[in-house]
Amino acid sequence: MSRVIVITSGKGGVGKTTTTANLGMALANMGEKVALLDADIGLRNLDLVLGLENRIVYDIVDVVEERCKLRQALIKDKRNPNLALLPAAQTRDKTAVNPDQMKKLVEDLKEEGFSFILIDCPAGIEQGFKNATAAATEAIIVTNPEISSVRDADRIVGKLEAEAELKNPLLIVNRVRPAMIKNQEMMSVEDVQEILAIKLLGVIPEDDCIITSTNRGEPVSMSETSRAGQAYRNVARRIRGEEVPMLNLEESFGFFSRLKKLFAVS
Amino acid sequence: MAFPLFLEKIEKLFGRTDNSRSVVKNRLQLVLMHDRADIPAPMMELMRAELLAVLSKYVEIDQQQLEVNLERADGTIALIANIPIMRVRTVD
Amino acid sequence: MTIAIKGTRNGLTIVIPDEEAWEQVLSQLQAKFGEQESFWSGAAVLELGERELEEEDLKKAIALLEEAKLGPFHLVALHPKTIETGARIGLCPPSAPEKLPTGNALYLKGTIRSGQVVRHDGSIVICGDVNAGAEVIAGGDVVVFGTLRGMAHAGAEGNEKAQVVAVNLRPTQIRIAGKIARSPDHGAPPLSKSPEVASIVGGDINISPLS
Incomplete structure (x- = not known):
């Protein structure tokens, strides 16, 4: 039984693609067979984050328009053969694929035996969003603790429920800066969760490693030392059903939790 | 310069609610109320x-x-x- | 100087140097084609350069080549009298000159950006850069007077002799006819200071300095 999860946000630049790549890599490293589907046709990026850009011969539009077989277009990851990427087309636009074709594509991916199919949704609420959500049965919403991305996330929650019949989306709060939250200069994860009122799946701290690892085309979830990498691995474990406590960055949020930590040490 | 900074610290200490976090939270709640309505x-x-x-x-x-x-x-x-x-x- | 024999797609081309005496030419032809008569056959082009030839002399050469199972013949000559002679005995220039992929090149000025596709039956010449995410697909050669970072496909209809040339060759991928080569995974290749050419050598795409 495969799980089909769309990673969406409404607003651009909050970390959908980074999240898709990292969750994919983390799940694959846990032994899952994972297909990543880049639905951002015309603005292809997932291949870059994974460092697979120079291997693309066929893309999603080639598969849909039957210029090649699905298997020919799937790019096996160079580090983990459990991970495969179906790249978006760069030279076409969102209208090149429709929701029905997307559903067919996901069905075919299921038949290939993938246990997880993660769909990287484009920003916006137009055709690309409709395509990306059409075939999904679960949704993860990525947001930043910042006014415009939370507003857009709220819109997406509503649209997922109303149009895509995706109830109970899960929340990932990305780019959290504990120091700013501590100084009351940023919304806390709890603030965001309280406003959106959906279940929290994970908290990813702001981490310079994201930039350096993207520069190299290596998802940060492969790094043992990166805090964001650890957070992404935790999210992957939660997706698989494990109970994993939130990363201890929350522990240093407030005065009381720090006290708790002190007690714990003594 | 030093005095306003000090004031800011005092305000934080006493939990005054005009820090940017509560400002943004209020703005967001309002705008969402509007969006949802x-x-x-x-x-x-x-x-x-x-x-x-x-x-x-x-x-x-x-x-x-x-x-x-x-x-x-x-x-x-x-x-x-x-x-x-x-x-x-x-x-x- | 000896005669040169080249095999082309349209058959054999025999280049006869101007300086050589005709008797010498004939004996060279005899030596080359008499021995290996079974090896050569089919149409041939005789390139005579500036040489002036009498009908009789030309006929001797043709007779010799016909014995080696070659023919029909075409004549490429520059001397008007030789052309006339050739025409008299039924030799004419090759009817359709070899269609060169550069025959109808598309010339573009400016940067080809991510998501843009340039497609053309003939060769494509770009005066500018081809950025990553852009595609240039040519039936003939791809020539970039700038930096090639995107994907270039030369000989897209199967011409394995097509080439990709760039002043600064740093592509994500190069395709020639049905072959695909990608840039190495780790570390960008050192920036070449001179223009480079990608072509098929021994079945693989090979990159060498443009000489």
Whole structure:
């Protein structure tokens, strides 16, 4: 039984693609067979984050328009053969694929035996969003603790429920800066969760490693030392059903939790 | 320079709520209230027409100047109608 | 100087140097084609350069080549009298000159950006850069007077002799006919200071300095 999860946000630049790549890599490293589907046709990026850009011969539009077989277009990851990427087309636009074709594509991916199919949704609420959500049965919403991305996330929650019949989306709060939250200069994860009122799946701290690892085309979830990498691995474990406590960055949020930590040490 | 900074620290210590976190939270809650209470344009138009019909029984209205809008003010969402009255009808 | 024999797609081309005496030419032809008569056959082009030839002399050469199972013949000559002679004995220039992929090149000025596709039956010449995410697909050669970072496909209809040339060759991928080569995974290749050419050598795409 495969799980089909769309990673969406409404607003651009909050970390959908980074999240898709990292969750994919983390799940694959846990032994899952994972297909990543880049639905951002015309603005292809997932291949870059994974460092697979120079291997693309066929893309999603080639598969849909039957210029090649699905298997020919799937790019096996160079580090983990459990991970495969179906790249978006760069030279076409969102209208090149429709929701029905997307559903067919996901069905075919299921038949290939993938246990997880993660769909990287484009920003916006137009055709690309409709395509990306059409075939999904679960949704993860990525947001930043910042006014415009939370507003857009709220819109997406509503649209997922109303149009895509995706109830109970899960929340990932990305780019959290504990120091700013501590100084009351940023919304806390709890603030965001309280406003959106959906279940929290994970908290990813702001981490310079994201930039350096993207520069190299290596998802940060492969790094043992990166805090964001650890957070992404935790999210992957939660997706698989494990109970994993939130990363201890929350522990240093407030005065009381720090006290708790002190007690714990003594 | 040093004094306002000190003040800021004191304010934080006593939990004054005009830090940027609470400001942004309030703004967000308001804007979401508005987003979620969004009335579709056709419904707005219908409401406008029905209001007009009712009011026209009692007063003569400058229909060109009639404005009905959803606005937010002081933490709530309000339906604000601006209805210029030209003449009160005499009751028969 | 000896005669040169080249095999082309349209058959054999025999280049006869101007300086050589005709008797020498004939004996060289005899030596080359007499021994290996079974090896050569089919149409041939005789390139005579500036040489002036009498009908009789030309006929001797043709007779010799016909014995080696070659023919029909075409004549490429520059001397008007030789052309006339050739025409008299039924030799004419090759009817359709070899269609060169550069025959109808598309010339573009400016940067080709991500998501843009340039497609053309003939060769494509770009005066500018081809950015990553852009595609240039040519039936003939791809020539970039700038930096090639995107994907270039030369000989897209199967011409394995097509080439990709760039002043600064740093592509994500190069395709020639049905072959695909990608840039190495780790570390960008050192920036070449000179223009480079990608072509098929021994069945693989090979990159070498443009000489």
